[in-house]
Amino acid sequence: MAVTAKLVKELRDKTGAGMMDCKNALVETDGDIDKAIDVLREKGLSKAAKKADRIAAEGLVRVALSEDHKEAAVVEVNSETDFVAKNPEFIEFVENLAKLALTTKNTSMEDFMAMSFDGGTVQEALTGKISKIGENMNIRRFQKFATPGTVYTDYIHGGGTIGVIVGIKTDADAAEIETLGKDVAMQVASMSPRFVNDNEVDHKWLEDEKEIARxxxxxxxxPENLVEKILPGKMKSVLKEVCLVDQKFVKNSDQTVEEYVAESAKALGKDMAVTEMVRYEVGEGIEKKEEDFAAEVAAQMGK
Structure with missing residues (x-):
């Protein structure tokens, strides 16, 4: 089959690969677009492997909510540079992954990567983006929420550097708790609580913190005899800092988050309680590579 310019353009539109790469793939597969796509994906895998050792610590967080706000999902995708994180194609990719996460019952990343997406799998789509954009990328994590009786709200900060989901157990609808939910989600974004309340505090974490305080x-x-007397009060202060509902409300420091929620519930005439939360911050916990620009230029000149 003849490889026409129209066929090359069609393949390029579908894959985002270079013009000559598309032409060569079509020649290799005798004009079969589906097989040519497979060839390009295979080559993309090779290119992706070369980039896999690069540190991807920039990126984007996106949240997706169901129409009734009774389901929510968040995903973080990392890139090497902030420049790529602002690329419209990359942004759309992450947004679509968040929407996909909203539909899944999977909890493992392996299962998520194998899900059908954009004519292939999530893994294949990621490989294609790496090949096209030219940077290492990583779908780092995702989480889905769908607890019965819970309404979810979200907040995205800094264009996607921080993403928050908050779950409110209530019989109110999403519109009725919109302001409350946004306020609490912003609280999570700004104050980084580790737990919703003290009932969720991890025992090992608490013991470690107690030993540090001691x-x-x-x-x-x-004096040793005073340490054990001081310790309970000190730990109480620590818990107020790390438990969301016990934190001072950022918009009114005269009340806690729990008091703000109770006040809002009373005004609405419906029960409300914050029961779930998650906060993703791009690159948190990833050790970023320290770039030495002068050394890099010198190395390039020495080649």
Whole structure:
């Protein structure tokens, strides 16, 4: 079959690969577009492998909500540079992944990567983006929420550097709790609580924090007999900082988040309680590579 310019353009539109790559793939497959796509994906895998050792610590967080706000999903996708994170194609890719996460019952990344997406799988789509855009990328994590009796709200900060989902257990609808939900989600974004309330506090984390506090007091020269007396009050203060409902409400420091929620519930005449939350921040916990621009230029000149 003759490889026409129209056929090359069609393949390029579908894959985003270079013009000559598309032409060569079509020649190799005798003009069969589906087989040519497979060839390009295989070559994309090769290109992606070369980029896999690059650190992808920039990127984007996106949230998707069902129409009734009774389901929610969040996803983080990393790229090497902030420039790519602002690329419209990359943004659309992450937004579509969040929408896909909203439909899934999978909890493992392996299962998510194998889901059908954009004419192939999520993994194949990611490989295609790496090949086309030319940077290492990584779908780092995702989470889906769908607890019965819960209404979800979200907040995206900094264009997608931080994404938050908050779950409110209530019989109110999404419109009725919109302001409350947004306020609490912004609280999570700004104050980074670790837990919703003290019932969720991880025992090991608490014991580790208690030991740190104990050693700090000892290092400050506090007598041993006083340390154990001071410790309970100190830990109470720590819990107020890390538990969302016990934090001072950022929009009114005269009340806690729990008091703000109770006040709003009373005004609406419906029960409300914050029961779930998640906060994703792009690149948190990823060790970023320190770039030495002068050394990089010198190395390039020495080639």
């Amino acid at each position: 050693q700090t007091l000892i290092n400050e020269g506090k």
